Amino acid sequence: MADHASSGRRASDSGAVEPRMWTPVVDQHATWIAVNPVQGCPKKCTYCFLNERGQAAVPPKHLVSAEESVELLVNSSFYGPLRPVALYTWTDVMALPASRAHLADLLEELVRQQVRNPVVLITKCHVPDETIEVINAARHRGVTVLVYLSYSGLGRDIERGIRHDAIAENFPRLAEAGIPIVHYWRPAFPESADLERMRIVLGHAARYARCTVAAGLKVEKGALARLAQVWPELATTAGVIEAEGVYPRGFWEFIHRTWQRHPGYPLFHTNSCALAYVLGRPDFFGVFGSQVCRMRNYCPIAQRERCTVADAERIPPTAADVRAALARRALGEAPFTLAEDGRELVIDAVVDTNLAAALTQDLGVRVRVVRDDADAYWSSGTAGATPVIVG
Ligand code: SF4
Numbered sequence: 001m002a003d004h005a006s007s008g009r010r011a012s013d014s015g016a017v018e019p020r021m022w023t024p025v026v027d028q029h030a031t032w033i034a035v036n037p038v039q040g041c042p043k044k045c046t047y048c049f050l051n052e053r054g055q056a057a058v059p060p061k062h063l064v065s066a067e068e069s070v071e072l073l074v075n076s077s078f079y080g081p082l083r084p085v086a087l088y089t090w091t092d093v094m095a096l097p098a099s100r101a102h103l104a105d106l107l108e109e110l111v112r113q114q115v116r117n118p119v120v121l122i123t124k125c126h127v128p129d130e131t132i133e134v135i136n137a138a139r140h141r142g143v144t145v146l147v148y149l150s151y152s153g154l155g156r157d158i159e160r161g162i163r164h165d166a167i168a169e170n171f172p173r174l175a176e177a178g179i180p181i182v183h184y185w186r187p188a189f190p191e192s193a194d195l196e197r198m199r200i201v202l203g204h205a206a207r208y209a210r211c212t213v214a215a216g217l218k219v220e221k222g223a224l225a226r227l228a229q230v231w232p233e234l235a236t237t238a239g240v241i242e243a244e245g246v247y248p249r250g251f252w253e254f255i256h257r258t259w260q261r262h263p264g265y266p267l268f269h270t271n272s273c274a275l276a277y278v279l280g281r282p283d284f285f286g287v288f289g290s291q292v293c294r295m296r297n298y299c300p301i302a303q304r305e306r307c308t309v310a311d312a313e314r315i316p317p318t319a320a321d322v323r324a325a326l327a328r329r330a331l332g333e334a335p336f337t338l339a340e341d342g343r344e345l346v347i348d349a350v351v352d353t354n355l356a357a358a359l360t361q362d363l364g365v366r367v368r369v370v371r372d373d374a375d376a377y378w379s380s381g382t383a384g385a386t387p388v389i390v391g
Contacts, residue, residue, distance in 0.1 A: 021053040023090055025064055026076040028354040031271040031285070032084040032120055033076065037069040037106070038062050038099050039090040043125075043161040046230055047187050050090065052222045057161075060091045062098070066105035070113050077329075078358050084275050086120040094125035103131070107138035107145070118279055119143055122184060124150035124159065126166035132177045139179070146278055147174055148184040149209070153192040153201040158230060171208035180278055183209040187217035188251035189231055190391070198254045202262065211266040213274045214255040216245020216387055233390050240388055249391035259298050267298045277303045282310030286343050286366035316342025317363045325362045329355050344368065 020040065027034050041050055044057040064072065073079060087106060093099045103121070110119065121135075127147070135145050151167045152159075174181050183205035192198070205212055219227060219240045228235035240246050258267045268274040270292055272285035277299065287293050288307045317325070319338065322345060326334055334349040344366045345359065351369035360367045 020055055020058065020061075022063070025069060026072045026078065028078040028358045029086065029089070030353070030357050031275065032086040033073065033078050033117075034089045035069055035073055035085055035087050036090045037064045037066070038088055038093065038102055041091045042095050043092055043159070045160065045162070046158045047217055047227065049218065049220065049223070051226065052220060055090060060096060060099055062102060066102060066109045069106055070109045070115060074113070074115060078354070080361065081117060083117055083361060084120055085117045086122065089122065092123055092125050093121060094123040094127050094131065100128070100131050100134075104134045107134060107143060110143050111138055111141045114142075116142060116144070118275070119145045120148060120275075121145065122148040122150060123170075124162050124167050126163065127170050127174060129173075132174065132179065135179055136177055144279070146180045146182055146275075148182045148213070149174070150184045150186075151201060151205060152185055152188065153194075153197040154189065155191065158189060158191070168204055171204060175208040181209040182274055182278060183212040185212050185255070186215035187245070188248050189217070190248050193248035193250035193254070195250065195254070198251065199261070202258055206262040206265040210278050211268060211274050212258070213268050213271050215269070215271075216243070216247040219243065219246055237388060237390050242385060243388040244385035246388045246390060249389050252387075252389045256296065266300050266303070269296045273297050273299060276307075280306075282307045284364050285360050286364060289343065290366065314364070317365065322363065325359060328362070329359060331355065338365075
């Protein structure tokens with residue numbers, strides 16, 4: 001992650017961070033490989049990590065072509081043919097025609113090179129009809145595309161530049177076109193943790209989406225003062241920076257009881273489980289049997305059966321398997337223990353979050369590591385961080 005860092009950053013008079021920081025075009029995030037050929041977002045959501053990187057409220061920059069993007073992806077050390085791939089996580093690809101044109105080229109390139117990884121697109125902008133057609137053209141030629149619709153009941157004070165009526169309208173439009181939708185419900189602020197507002201959000205999503213992924217607010221050290229302007233308790237609550245996510249209590253309680261309102265509608269607290277469910281796969285992130293699996297995720301019976309069968313057939317990695325996997329990630333000397341019947345790997349060394357996430361998929365186990373405070377990634381539940389509930 002070293003190339004995330006950019007020296008000599010300073011705040012301009014407008015408060016924007018300069019210069020812009022760039023992320024590698026291909027990198028491993030907690031659940032998916034992220035591919036970012038276009039970086040920078042014209043929108044400016046208060047909670048967005050791009051604010052700290054000088055990449056919010058800026059014109060998106062096209063760094064590499066669609067063809068180069070696919071080449072970088074398949075040649076990356078993080079690549080595996082089954083691994084989920086999220087495109088354009090450092091911009092909102094639906095925001096501008098040029099970004100959508102890049103997406104059209106990239107989907108075409110995935111078709112042409114017969115890359116069949118599941119593809120995730122995440123947006124809170126209007127998805128135009130012609131882009132729906134582009135997505136479906138790729139789907140009909142063998143590329144699995146899921147669209148995560150960010151819809152959290154927040155106002156324009158927090159999600160600046162976002163048209164919330166357009167987000168809501170995306171749901172029936174994409175569902176009508178047969179595109180699998182995951183409702184991305186994150187983050188929540190006290191203003192959106194209002195019971196009526198949460199009922200409306202969930203009710204709308206449950207009509208059209210395959211499932212909801214609910215998550216808290218990620219709080220980086222550099223963002224704390226800014227975020228505390230809209231949520232003052234953040235400044236006085238211990239552990240918010242280390243947390244997997246921070247949740248207003250009302251939201252936390254609501255998202256753990258959605259089954260009462262929508263009994264047939266799944267809600268996950270782990271993105272990997274939502275993907276497993278929509279893709280018809282068992283868990284391969286070491287979540288099965290964990291407290292999140294048993295107590296928090298509202299996971300359908302058929303999916304639980306799928307994971308149960310896969311777990312019964314699973315052969316846990318041996319110490320030699322782990323040593324070989326660590327060596328492949330240049331962590332050959334790191335001391336480790338295998339815990340919980342081979343379901344959890346504890347590495348007693350500082351390991352970058354992207355490598356820990358890659359090891360999770362290499363071995364199919366949860367991975368706990370000593371976190372590097374300079375790591376450009378925020379704390380991840382996949383890497384062992386826990387939630388903080390406020391209120
Ligand atoms: S059974 Fe557990 S591990 Fe499997 S998808 Fe459901 S919640 Fe996740």
